[in-house]
Amino acid sequence: MRDLPCFHDAPWSSGSAPALIQGERSCSYDQLHASIEAREILLRRSGVLPGQVLMAPDAPAWDLVLTQHALARIGAVLFPVREGSDPSVLDALIAQAGVEWRWDASAKRPLPTGKRNPDAETVDASLAFLIKTSGSTGSPKIAMLTQTNVLASALNANAVLELGAGDLWLACLRPSHVGGLSIAYRCALAGATLLLHDGFVAERVAGDLERLAVTHVSLVPPMLARLLELGCRPPASLRVLMIGGQALSLSLAQRALDAGWPLYVSYGMTETGSQIATKGPLCGRIEETSVVGCPMPDLDLDLGRCDTRSARLRMRGPVVMAGYANPERRPGDGLDEGWFETADLACLSPEGELRILGRADDVLVIGGTNVSRARVENALASVPGIGDVLIVDLPDPVWGHRLIAVHSGDLALSELDAWCGDHLSGPERPRAFMRLASLPLLDSGKVDRAAIVAQVRMAASRQPFPAGGD
Template identity: 50%
Template sequence: MVIATAPALIYGAECWSVAALRTRAQHRADFLTAQGLRAGQVVLAPDAPAFDLILLQHALATLGAALLPYRANATPAQIAQLVATTGAEWRWFPESNQLVETGCNTVLATKTALALLINTSGSSGTPKVVMLTRDNLLASAQAANARLGLQAGDCWLACLRLCHIGGISISYRTALAGATLLLHDGFDAAKVLADLQRQPVTHLSVVPPMLARLLDLDPMPPPALRVLLVGGQAISPALLQRALVAGWPVYLSYGMTETASQIAVRNPPRPPFSKGGSKKSPPLEKGGWGDLSTGLKLSAGVEVQAPDCIAPAQRLRIRGAMVMAGYATPQRQPGIGLVNGWFETADLGCLNAEGQLHLHGRADDVCVIGGNNVSLARVETVINAAPGVAEAVIVVLDDSIWGHQLIAVYRGESDAAAVQRWCQTQLSGAEQPRQVLRMRRLPLLASGKYDRQRLTAIVHRLLRDLTRRS
């Protein structure tokens, strides 16, 4: 039961109770109605200030209107593209408390009760806008709360950008559970660590690069933390080992924007101890505790079509109450991207005899080098396990002779020659990177994932510079 006097939201030095937040949201809803906003319409809004977006989210929910959050630093062209793609009727300006019509007089294909329109991350391709209904979001929040034990009195620190599903979904979960939302304006490792130490934070969501930065600053786990949810992309065994050995309560999450975030979770066991009490290094071979493909337990209500794990992995097909209404069109027609309610992902996987999900990379995560199929996920995993490597990413370039060439970019204490030697002992000839480039920091998207397009541009520039110097 949600208690009206319980803290619902903490933002900076301010704290709002459930009742106070409801009152503020109702005032915002009344203002929006007076400006002409109606149920079924869509409002674009920037994801900063974060508190204002959460307030708008609550207000639109009471009106039956939908929210479309975007990066606060989005360009006018990007915003115009969102309007054209979705037929959004309104745009909210938090700095002036203005609701402005976009000029779209959208004629809906059908009346679907949409609550949230949100971009896919665009980490490996062109972003699309996903349409989610109130029922999608409710089913997702109920399943996540049950799996992660979120309840009244808990506190979830939200530092993921609210323009992505991993960030905005936390607000739905805490509101449903009667838990406290401790809200940050994006990820700042030092600020997150400070709040983890001084606030009774029980839940935290990050992507792997964020976890690496937290561990670099302080490997000690926060005292009250029960769930560290890591998702958004695969985590390297080396980084997982660092977190588990230090005692962080890691939960590995699998999901996507099209499924309103999480649909499967794994809570890896702590590494085994030797007889002398020292912690052993995790085995990286398939089936060891560090194997990330094993043991993902599906959320309640999720159906997955996949082969049995004795057969080759195939693209996963997913159906359930949390699966999107479809990709957005200007008329917001439901069903785009679905076949009889099934959504086909780009992820390869299978189901074991216990119904647990095994992931085996992405269908688009294989390139051909000299006639050999090379898994980029495997190459990244091996390089991330190299001594002195904190994090590494593979960039794929075209090659007129071999078809493709791999370039490894990494951050860490080890020099490039040592990483290259590691690759020569751990990878086949086709898998070995042509160049190994050390960087002070790997660029990230607003979602916290690696910005692979920017990394590719940086690699092209670095290779040109190396060619000139030689």
């Protein structure tokens, strides 16, 4: 494993090259350094110490960039949260992580929360940020990422995506999620320009893609689908469209490739500071999107080859978190002697590439047959007119489970049912369908599986869906 310095000790760009752009506002790297220094002085004078945590809203994104870099200089810790979040939710997060400071956006200064961690400076000075997991399938946790995690992740991403001085990264993922927050660190190290958006608005993203020489952009699949619906075309300057956050369906990937988008698929998570594997650019006709590239260097994987039995992906290395947050910010929670076990089944291809096979809790036994929800979802996603689709399982006293297909398209129920009968095995066939105008999304832009499951269960409690099985 490389002996990496802290992120704030790594060399940055300087000079008159553009560093930030948001709307009509812009600044050079020299101007950015001056603004960060002013923010650092403000934080220090307010009493923020190394190792202490500052919670800050993720919008305006420009302000958060200044805060995250100023905190890195101090050795203090950033905890970005969704702007406008319910105060009771924020209070619970403050208690969960022992947060000492909270950014007052109106007064432009930090305010103490009343929490005090006397051991913060000695225990937590290596931390860079805390970030809440998406909670798409359960209660969210808070990952503690260190300065070494941040630097290792940024250096790897910049190498794989060939990000350098003169490049322009359009950042529309919310920085309260790791995929959005990490872009500012990457651009600072590479000397690239960071084009900021306060969240994803498809029309604004399409407008900036047409107006500016964007070279890199990160999206989650529902965002890509929205741009394709608008008829947005990739600019000639674009070299990388990186997709992550959730599984990418084969049909959506092929639509993007057919429209000329330079598609890179990636795999990662909050607990690893963003992606650990990236593959691209994809081209031509593709047969799968589950292979996500070679794992990053210096990452140890406890994983077998794809010709053997698949298993939960376990890893350790310079990008793996210090642990889940607790009031004492004690490291190690959620780790086993440094190893982090994911909820995903995976294997290594003969070429050494990582193949993600779905979540470990994704495989259901229906009538004695193993059925993968992810496989059924991917199959249904190829049906013209189905829109977004998610498979939910309900208990069945005879078959074990029955599948409900939740979708957003206007395809006739009879046509969808007939397609399932022709293309899916008996245990894989959905036994009922629920159409929503649109599938609910999390702040990160990913599909909110927990909300959809709750809707299905509520509907089933009012009027049970038909029993499954053939």
